Amino acid sequence: MKFPSLFAAALVSGTALSSHALAQVQQPIVELDGNLAYGHGTGGVGIFLPFLLDGGDGLFFDAGGSFVEGSARQASFGIGYRHRIDNGWLLGAYGYYDVFNSDHGNSFNQLSFGAEALGPIHEARTNIYLPLTDDKYAASLSRAFVSGSDLRIQAGRELARTGADAEAGMRLPVFPDGMAAEMKIFGGAYWYDGDTGLDDTLGVKARTEVSFAGLPGVSGSTFTLGASVSHDNENDTEFGLTARLRVPLGGSSRSGNAAFDPMFQRVERSDFVRTHADGNGLIEAAEFVHGGRAVGKVVNVDDASGDAAAINAALAAAGQNALVLANGTIALDQAMQLGTGQHMLGGGGVIAVRGTNSRIETAFRNDGQATALHGTDPLANVVAMASGSEIAGVTITGGLAGIASNGASSISIRNVDISQTDGDGIRLDNVTGAAIDNAYIHDLFVCDNNTACEFAVGRPNLAPHAAISALGTSGLSVRNTVIGSVTYGIFAGSRIDQSDWPEVITHAATNIVIDNVTISKSRREGILLVAANDVEMNKVTIDNSEQGLDMDLVVLQGTSDVTITDMTLKGGVNGLMLVSAMSLPEEAATTNVKFKGLNIDGTRNAGIFFNPVSDIHFEDVAITNAGSYGAFIYGSNFQGPVSDITFENIRVENASTAGLYFSGPAENIRGDITVVGTPLNCLADQGTWSATSLTQTDGSVLTLNGGTLDASRMTATCR
Known part of the structure; x- marks a missing residue:
C-alpha cells in the first residue's frame, strides 16, 4: 500500500x-x-x-x-x-x-x-x-x-x-x-x-x-x-x-x-x-529478451577466426541461440550466416538479457574492439540472418546487401552502420516480423539508369538499391533510423506472382511501422509502398532539396489503411504521390489513408499528386513553394475518378501556378483550403479529352479561401 x-x-x-x-x-x-x-x-x-x-x-x-x-x-x-x-x-x-x-x-x-x-x-x-x-x-x-x-x-x-x-x-x-x-x-x-x-x-x-x-x-x-x-x-x-x-x-x-511537557513530545526513533x-544476489542462467530463448553457447569471432567459411563452421558448431561476440575488423568473402536464434553483438554494443528465474532484465556489453564487417565479394551479402536472430553494434561495408534475410521470422537489427554496398543496405524477402532500430544507412550505390532501376508496376517486385528493401515482409518496424545518399530510401511491397492473370499477392506487406526516420538525398523515392496495408508513419522527414535529380518523395501505390502523422517533405518532383494501378491485384488499391500534420516545401511539380484513389483524409497540412500546384487532382475516365478526399485546415502558399489543379473526373472533394501568394486559387484542364468535372454528393462542399467551389461551374471558376 x-x-x-x-x-x-x-x-x-x-x-x-x-x-x-x-x-x-x-x-x-x-x-x-x-x-x-x-x-x-x-x-x-x-x-x-x-x-x-x-x-x-x-x-x-x-x-x-x-x-x-x-x-x-x-x-x-x-x-x-x-x-x-x-x-x-x-x-x-x-x-x-x-x-x-x-x-x-x-x-x-x-x-x-x-x-x-x-x-x-x-x-x-x-x-x-x-x-x-x-x-x-x-x-x-x-x-x-x-x-x-x-x-x-x-x-x-x-x-x-x-x-x-x-x-x-x-x-x-x-x-x-x-x-x-x-x-x-x-x-x-x-x-x-x-x-x-x-x-x-x-x-x-x-x-x-x-x-x-x-x-x-x-x-x-x-x-x-x-x-x-x-x-x-x-x-x-x-x-x-x-x-x-x-x-x-x-x-x-x-x-x-x-509546551515542552514530555508527555506530549514526539517519539525519537x-x-x-x-x-x-x-549486486551480490543469486547467479542464474540468462535468456535473450528478444525471442525469449535461453542463451546458448558464447562464441567469439575476430580476424583470427579465419575466413567466412571457418567462421560459419564455428557458428554452426555453437548451435541455436548462441551469443556471438564479434570484435575488430573482419573481412568476409561470403555471407556470415547467423543461425536460428543466434545473436551477434559487436564490440561496444549491448544486448538485453534477463534471468531465467528472476526475470530481471539487464544489459550485457561486449567490451571488445569496435566491430567492422567488410564484404569483399560484390555479389555476396555480408550477413545473412535466420529466424529469431539478432545483430547489433556493428559497422558493415561492401558486399551485395549489408544484411539479408529470406523466409525468416522474428529478426532484430539494432545500432548498425551500413555503407558502400553494391545492392541494398538491408534486404528482407518474405520475412515475418523484423525490427530495425537505430540504423544509419548511407552512401550506397546510386543508380541513375531508368531502365534498370526505376520502379514500374509491370515489375512490382523490383526497386533495386534501396537502403531498406522489404518484399513480402509483414510485421516490419523501422525506428530511429537515418538514411542518406541512396537510390531508394525504404521500399516495402507485397510479393506479387505475375506468372498468370490476374496477378496475385503471395506474401503480403502488412503491419508496417516507420517511426522517427530521416531520409535525405534519395535518387528515387524516399519511401515507396506497393500493395501494402496497415501502415503507420510518424515523425518522418524526407529532404531531397539539395540535389538536382530525384523523384517523388513518398509514393503510396495500391496501399491502404495508412495513418501518417507529423511528416515533413522537402524537394522532389511531387512531395506525395497517391496512386492505384489496374495492373496490380484487385485488392491493391490506395484507400483509407489519413494524414495529420504534413509539411511539404519546394517541390518541382505539385505538393500532392492524386491519381485515381479514394477515401483520403488530410488535416493540418502546409504546402509551400510548390513548383506548379499545391495539389494535382488527376482522375481518369478509364481508371475512375479521384473521390472522397477531405481537406481540413490546408494552406497552400507561394505555389508558382495554382493552389489546386483538376484534370479528369473528381467526386466528393470536401473541406477548406487557404491559398495565398499564388496566382490562381485553382485551375482546371479545359481539354475535351480530359472530361474534367467535379461531382459533389452527400453534402460535400469544398471551399477555397472561404468561397465555395461550385461543381457545376468548376471549369469556369478554375481558370
Whole structure:
C-alpha cells in the first residue's frame, strides 16, 4: 500500500479514537518537518493523538509519513504508553509498524519497539527494528557476465536489516528560566545486523536541537532546529539538518515551557526501514529478451577466426541461440550466416538479457574492439540472418546487401552502420516480423539508369538499391533510423506472382511501422509502398532539396489503411504521390489513408499528386513553394475518378501556378483550403479529352479561401 492510502487510514483511525468519550482527550498535534541527512532531502507530515488517563499517565496514537528524494516514501503507525513517576520523570514504551518504498521500487515492512525515560533535565531511549520482509530483487544492480562459454546473470538484491539504537541526552541551561526555549544535546550508538554476507554496521551519533515554544497566534506550538553527525563502518561520517514544526489543532493551554511537557513530545526513533542493496544476489542462467530463448553457447569471432567459411563452421558448431561476440575488423568473402536464434553483438554494443528465474532484465556489453564487417565479394551479402536472430553494434561495408534475410521470422537489427554496398543496405524477402532500430544507412550505390532501376508496376517486385528493401515482409518496424545518399530510401511491397492473370499477392506487406526516420538525398523515392496495408508513419522527414535529380518523395501505390502523422517533405518532383494501378491485384488499391500534420516545401511539380484513389483524409497540412500546384487532382475516365478526399485546415502558399489543379473526373472533394501568394486559387484542364468535372454528393462542399467551389461551374471558376 502506498503512503497516501496509509496516511489516510491513519487519519481515519485518529478521528475514530478522538471521538471516544474520554474526558481527558487532548488536542491532536500536527507535525511538519524537513530534513537534509545522509545525502537525501526529506519532508514529513504526521499526527500525534494523546489521551490522558487517571493518575496522570497517558496513551498516544502516532501516524506519519515522509516523502524522500528519488520517490522513496515511508509511512509509520504507532501506539505507546507513558507513565509518570516521582521527581518529574516519565517512563514510556511503544511499538510501531513501518512501511518503506525504496529507490529500487521495493516495499519493505518492519515492526519496531522502544522504551524511553524522560526527566526534567536528562532523557534516554532505546529502539529495536525487526524487518518483516524477505530479500527482494534490485534490477538496476544486476549484471550479466561470461563464465567460460556461458552467459550468466547475477541479480541485484535489496534487503531490510535488523537493528537497534540507543541514546542519552540532557537539557543545557543556556536560556533564562522565563524564556520558552530549550537546548538539548544527545549522544548514542546504533547497530545493524550483517547477515547474508554483509558486515555488521556499528556506529556512533550525536545531535543537538534548539526548540522555541509559542509561535505568534498558535498557542502550544513548538519550532525546533537540529543538527546531527554520525559515523559508522559503512557510510563513514555523515551530517544532517532538521527543521520541525508541531502545532496543536485548535490551540493548547500548555503555554510557555509547559509546551515542552514530555508527555506530549514526539517519539525519537528511526522510522525509515534501513535497507542494503548490492549486486551480490543469486547467479542464474540468462535468456535473450528478444525471442525469449535461453542463451546458448558464447562464441567469439575476430580476424583470427579465419575466413567466412571457418567462421560459419564455428557458428554452426555453437548451435541455436548462441551469443556471438564479434570484435575488430573482419573481412568476409561470403555471407556470415547467423543461425536460428543466434545473436551477434559487436564490440561496444549491448544486448538485453534477463534471468531465467528472476526475470530481471539487464544489459550485457561486449567490451571488445569496435566491430567492422567488410564484404569483399560484390555479389555476396555480408550477413545473412535466420529466424529469431539478432545483430547489433556493428559497422558493415561492401558486399551485395549489408544484411539479408529470406523466409525468416522474428529478426532484430539494432545500432548498425551500413555503407558502400553494391545492392541494398538491408534486404528482407518474405520475412515475418523484423525490427530495425537505430540504423544509419548511407552512401550506397546510386543508380541513375531508368531502365534498370526505376520502379514500374509491370515489375512490382523490383526497386533495386534501396537502403531498406522489404518484399513480402509483414510485421516490419523501422525506428530511429537515418538514411542518406541512396537510390531508394525504404521500399516495402507485397510479393506479387505475375506468372498468370490476374496477378496475385503471395506474401503480403502488412503491419508496417516507420517511426522517427530521416531520409535525405534519395535518387528515387524516399519511401515507396506497393500493395501494402496497415501502415503507420510518424515523425518522418524526407529532404531531397539539395540535389538536382530525384523523384517523388513518398509514393503510396495500391496501399491502404495508412495513418501518417507529423511528416515533413522537402524537394522532389511531387512531395506525395497517391496512386492505384489496374495492373496490380484487385485488392491493391490506395484507400483509407489519413494524414495529420504534413509539411511539404519546394517541390518541382505539385505538393500532392492524386491519381485515381479514394477515401483520403488530410488535416493540418502546409504546402509551400510548390513548383506548379499545391495539389494535382488527376482522375481518369478509364481508371475512375479521384473521390472522397477531405481537406481540413490546408494552406497552400507561394505555389508558382495554382493552389489546386483538376484534370479528369473528381467526386466528393470536401473541406477548406487557404491559398495565398499564388496566382490562381485553382485551375482546371479545359481539354475535351480530359472530361474534367467535379461531382459533389452527400453534402460535400469544398471551399477555397472561404468561397465555395461550385461543381457545376468548376471549369469556369478554375481558370
